[in-house]
Amino acid sequence: MKPLLKTIAAALLAAASIHSYAAAETVLRLDESPVxxxxxxxxxxxxxxxxxxxxxxxxxxxxxxxxxxxxxxxSGWESDGKTYTFKLRDGVKFQSGNALTAEDVxxxxxxxxxLGQGLSYLFTNVEKAEAVDAATVKFTLxxxxxxxxxxxxxxxxxxxxxxxxxxxxxxxxxxxxxQAWLSTHSAGTGAYKLVSHNPQEETVMxxxxxxFLGVPAKAPDTVRYRYGLEAATVRTLIAQGEHDIxxxxxxxxxxxxxxxxxxxxxxxxxxxxxxxxLNTAKAPFDDVNCRLAVTYAFDYDAGIKMVAVTDTVSQGSxxxxxxxxxxxxxxxxxxxxxxxxxxxxxYLSKCKYKPEEMKVDLSWIGEVPLEERFALLMQANFAExxxxxxxxxxPWALFTEMVTKPENTPSVSQVFVNTMTxxxxxxxYGMYHSSAAGTWMSPEYLKDKDVxxxxxxxxxxxxAERAAIxxxxxxxxxxxxxxxxxxxxxxxxxxxxxxxxPAFADPSKAxxxxxxxxxxxxxxxxx
Numbered sequence: 455m456k457p458l459l460k461t462i463a464a465a466l467l468a469a470a471s472i473h474s475y476a477a478a479e480t481v482l483r484l485d486e487s488p489v490x491x492x493x494x495x496x497x498x499x500x501x502x503x504x505x506x507x508x509x510x511x512x513x514x515x516x517x518x519x520x521x522x523x524x525x526x527x528x529s530g531w532e533s534d535g536k537t538y539t540f541k542l543r544d545g546v547k548f549q550s551g552n553a554l555t556a557e558d559v560x561x562x563x564x565x566x567x568x569l570g571q572g573l574s575y576l577f578t579n580v581e582k583a584e585a586v587d588a589a590t591v592k593f594t595l596x597x598x599x600x601x602x603x604x605x606x607x608x609x610x611x612x613x614x615x616x617x618x619x620x621x622x623x624x625x626x627x628x629x630x631x632x633q634a635w636l637s638t639h640s641a642g643t644g645a646y647k648l649v650s651h652n653p654q655e656e657t658v659m660x661x662x663x664x665x666f667l668g669v670p671a672k673a674p675d676t677v678r679y680r681y682g683l684e685a686a687t688v689r690t691l692i693a694q695g696e697h698d699i700x701x702x703x704x705x706x707x708x709x710x711x712x713x714x715x716x717x718x719x720x721x722x723x724x725x726x727x728x729x730x731x732l733n734t735a736k737a738p739f740d741d742v743n744c745r746l747a748v749t750y751a752f753d754y755d756a757g758i759k760m761v762a763v764t765d766t767v768s769q770g771s772x773x774x775x776x777x778x779x780x781x782x783x784x785x786x787x788x789x790x791x792x793x794x795x796x797x798x799x800x801y802l803s804k805c806k807y808k809p810e811e812m813k814v815d816l817s818w819i820g821e822v823p824l825e826e827r828f829a830l831l832m833q834a835n836f837a838e839x840x841x842x843x844x845x846x847x848x849p850w851a852l853f854t855e856m857v858t859k860p861e862n863t864p865s866v867s868q869v870f871v872n873t874m875t876x877x878x879x880x881x882x883y884g885m886y887h888s889s890a891a892g893t894w895m896s897p898e899y900l901k902d903k904d905v906x907x908x909x910x911x912x913x914x915x916x917x918a919e920r921a922a923i924x925x926x927x928x929x930x931x932x933x934x935x936x937x938x939x940x941x942x943x944x945x946x947x948x949x950x951x952x953x954x955x956p957a958f959a960d961p962s963k964a965x966x967x968x969x970x971x972x973x974x975x976x977x978x979x980x981x
Contacts, residue, residue, distance in 0.1 A: 480979035482674035484699035494610035503969035510610030510642035548613035556585035561614040604875035613641040645975040702945035720958035723944040726872040730938035735860035735899035744805040745935035750798035770941035783924020809840035817864035872968035898936040
C-alpha cells in the first residue's frame with residue numbers, strides 16, 4: 455500500500471474507532487418533581503438526596519439487603535456511646551484531585567452547623583468534631599444519641615480546599631461558606647461529577663473515572679436529571695424511548711398504561727409515609743377534637759384504591775400511625791385507622807368551633823397531581839360531617855415559604871416524608887418536636903411537652919428500649935392527631951428496558967435509606 459493510502463486508511467480507522475466509542479456512551483434520563491438542591495448543607499428532600507448520593511459520599515452507607523450501616527469514606531469506627539472515632543479510608547481523592555483528610559470531615563460538619571439549614575437538625579446533639587490526625591476524625595456528643603451512625607449518611611463530605619478557594623461575599627472569616635459557588639458546583643468524592651446544574655430544569659452528571667470504589671463499565675456514562683416534567687410529557691417520552699426512569703409521582707393510571715406498553719415498574723418501600731398535615735396553630739385545628747373528627751372522616755380505603763397500579767403493584771398500603779408498618783416502633787398492620795363517620799361526628803360535637811364557622815383550605819402541591827385527588831377526596835369526606843373546605847393548588851417553592859409562619863400555613867397540607875436515615879428519630883423528630891416547627895416537614899406546628907419528651911428519650915435510650923418508646927410515641931400522636939396518617943407509601947417508578955436497577959428489583963440489594971437505590975454506579979445500561 456502506498457504511504458498516502460496508508461495514511462488515509464489509518465485516518466478512517468481512527469475515525470471509525472472514535473465513532474464507535476461515541477456510540478457506546480450511554481445516557482440515563484430520569485426526572486423528579488421538586489427543584490434540585492446541590493449544596494450539601496441545604497439538601498433535604500428526595501430529589502436532593504439522589505444528587506447527594508451521587509456527587510458526594512459520607513463516612514458510612516446503608517447495608518444492602520438488611521438493616522444497618524457499613525463504612526464508606528471511613529474504614530471503620532469505635533465508640534463509647536458519647537464519642538465516635540473514625541479512621542478514614544486510604545487513597546480517597548476528591549474530584550479536584552485533593553486527598554481526603556480528617557479536616558474535610560470537620561469542615562463539612564462545621565459548615566452544616568453554621569448554616570443551620572437542610573438536615574442540620576440531625577446533628578444538634580454533636581458538641582464538636584475534631585481532626586485527631588490526618589486520617590482520624592472524632593465526634594463528641596453532648597449526650598448519647600442512638601441514631602448517630604444513621605445520621606452520618608446525611609453528612610456529605612466536602613473538599614475544604616476547593617470550597618475555601620471559592621468563598622463568596624459575606625461577613626466573618628468564612629464569608630458565605632461557599633454557598634454561592636456550591637449552588638452551581640460540587641466538591642465531593644462521588645461516583646459522578648457535576649457537568650451543569652439548573653435547579654429549575656436539569657442537572658447533568660458524568661461518570662467519575664477516578665472514583666475510589668470504581669464505577670462499572672455498564673453504569674451510565676452521563677445522567678440527565680430533570681425537574682418538574684408533566685406526567686403527559688414523561689409518558690410520551692418513555693413510550694418513544696426518549697426517557698428511562700419516571701419520578702415516583704406519576705398517577706397510577708399512567709404507570710399502568712406504561713406497564714401495558716412494556717415499561718418496567720420499579721418499587722422502593724419501607725421508609726416513607728403520606729401525611730395529611732393539620733395546622734394546629736390556628737382555627738379550627740388548634741382543637742384536638744376537630745382534628746380527630748376529620749381523622750375519622752377521611753376515607754382511607756378509597757385513598758388506597760386511588761393509588762393502585764396493577765393487581766400486584768400499588769403506590770400505597772394501609773397506615774397504622776406515624777411510622778410505616780415494619781419500622782422500629784410501628785404499630786401492627788391490624789391496627790390501621792379506618793373511616794368512622796359516627797366517631798367523626800361525635801368528636802366534631804365536642805369541638806369549640808361550629809362547622810359553619812370553619813374556614814378550611816385543603817392545599818395540594820402543584821408538581822404532584824395525585825395530591826389533587828386526595829384534596830378532592832377530603833373535601834367530599836369533610837362535607838359528610840358538615841365542614842366546607844376549599845381546594846387550593848400551591849407550587850412547591852411557595853409552599854416551603856408559606857409554612858415558615860403558622861399564620862400563612864394552610865389548614866391542611868399534603869407531604870410524603872421519608873426517614874432520611876432509616877431511623878424513626880429522623881422521621882418523627884423533624885415533624886413533631888416543638889423546635890422543628892416551620893419546615894415543609896412540620897406544618898402542623900405541634901407543641902406538646904409529652905411528645906417532645908418521648909422524642910428526646912428515643913434519641914438517648916439503649917437500643918433495646920427504643921422500640922417501646924417509639925410505640926408509645928406513635929400511640930400518643932394518634933391521640934393528638936396532628937396529622938392524618940393516610941397511607942404508607944410505596945414509590946413506584948416506570949422505567950424503560952434500557953436500564954436495570956438491582957436495588958429496586960432484588961430485595962437482597964435494596965436499601966432502607968430512601969433514594970440510595972438511585973446510586974447510578976449501581977445501575978446498568980443495557981444498550
